[in-house]
Amino acid sequence: MTDIRRSLTKRLMERTQEATIVARFAKNAINAVGYAIFDIKNLDLQAVQRLPAVYPGSKSEVARPVPLGGSKELHVSDLPPVEPLVFNNLQAQSGSSVFRHHSSAFVGSEIYEHLDRVRMDNEYETCIVQGDRVALKCLGVTKIDKGICAFGQGSSNWYHWIAEYLPTVLLSQHLPSAYAGYPLLVPEAALTVPSFKDTLDLCRGGRDVVPMKEAQLYEIAELLYLPPQVSGPFNVRAGYWPEPKDYTQNIDLMHELRNLILNALGVQRTGDEPKKVFLARPPGTRSYNQDEIITAAKQRGFEPVRLEKLSFKEQVQLMHNADFVVGPTGAAFTNTLFMHAHSKSLIWALQEYSGSCFFSNLAHVCGSEMTYCFLNSGTPISDSFEAFRASYHLPVDTFCHHIDTLLDEEREE
Known part of the structure; x- marks a missing residue:
């Protein structure tokens, strides 16, 4: 039944681009099968507050895979200082990088700037995108008072956890003392899978942790968000395949993460x-x-x-x-x-x-x-x-x- 609803919603999303009466009918039908339509916006531009930088400007260094006999191809670009963003009353799932706020769906620049290529789906949420709008499944909401975002699409995957979310955990140690009581919001796997938990404990600096179930939608009254310093597409749309331009890698922060783990483990x-x-x-x-x-x-x-x-x-x-x-x-x-x-x-x-x-x-x-x-x-x-x-x-x-x-x-x- 779920697949039927998804398929129907996908077809209806295409009709929302037509004449007004057809679009209104399509929207009502989408709501009837348990989905809602949101306007996609750039998360980085929606914050209620921007904090002073917690990490200096750096370089992104992305290395394309080298076939046998090939030469190394390095893509280097400047990264701005890391300025934490504060949001109020965002709704989120731990396995998703889509944040809901009223009738809007906020996604970070690493997704927003590649909407034509990147897929936002995860195991528990099918994101049906049509132009600058997305249909998301309607879910019950659990409240969280406050926290630091250390979750997102792929955060229960070993690569994405280590390379993309652990750097955020590490950066949380640099936050102002006023946020010392803000816990890290992490995927449940970060506490239930031994290897995940080991890495979390090495990098969290004693900060409290709140696990989030992937199938649950949460509303966080005050969310602190650190723009990701390492990113790459979890999945791309049909007809596209990953390219170096889809990736960011803060080389200084990754060196810091590597050295911290090697030294902590001796x-x-x-x-x-x-x-x-x-x-x-x-x-x-x-x-x-x-x-x-x-x-x-x-x-x-x-x-x-x-x-x-x-x-x-x-x-x-x-x-x-x-x-x-x-x-x-x-x-x-x-x-x-x-x-x-x-x-x-x-x-x-x-x-x-x-x-x-x-x-x-x-x-x-x-x-x-x-x-x-x-x-x-x-x-x-x-x-x-x-x-x-x-x-x-x-x-x-x-x-x-x-x-x-x-x-x-x-x-x-």
Whole structure:
């Protein structure tokens, strides 16, 4: 029934652009199936108060993925000082970057400036966009008195949590003393998943935390919002694929985050094995001929490891100690952030993601050399939702050519 309502709402949204009487009928019909229409506005321009900067101006450094034999392509731009924004009576879900306020839907500049490309959907909320308006599901509301926004689209995803939301948690330590009693509003996973909680505790500086359920809509009487310093599209619209222009990465803040975690955990390089790590994963989405590839990797001295079976500190220690890491694109490569400066990695991904800078950005932060191998999907794909589930085949000879070339280069050095 839910899919039927979504499909009907999508068709009705298209009719809201027609003549007045048709548009009025369409709007009433949308309300009847449990959705409401909101005007999309730039969140950054709607604050009731802007606080003094808590972090100086910096540079955004975005690194495009480098294929074998390619050259590094770095996109650098200026970032303004980080000025916290204060909002009153915004409604939000922890897994969404869309804030509701009366008849408006506020989204940050990183989304607003790419509305033609970026999708705002999450697992619990389908955002049906038509022009500068969006239809959102009507939900019951739970009240929160005050808090600091450390949630948004993808905040329960390991990559997005570490790279995009943890920097915000870190910045909250720089807020004026008047906001010392404001808790961090975080996705429930930040307290229930051990690795998430470990990272939260390392960066929150003792600040209180309030968990938010993803399927629940909350109204926050006073919300403190720190403009994101690292961002990238969680999903893009059909016909589009991620490009470097979709990303921002505050390089100074990411260095600060990396160093804080390494120092807090007391992680240092040792002579312990393994020095060559294969990031294996259990069967599931994006399945591929992993057994064949692992066999070839083992012949070259690589040890298969399942990072999800390790504690966060064990993950960081393993990655920081490794000289060479290989594996398919996925959450495990988030820990690239903790590799040492002279390490190398090989990652394979669908060719549609040749402009997806998630992990290449993290490699740039730590100074590791990351090489990509791009592949074709086993089935036709038209958008990032389909790509996330798509299976593929990595030819063994292709893998061997890539890995042998990189290992030969390492020996020559």
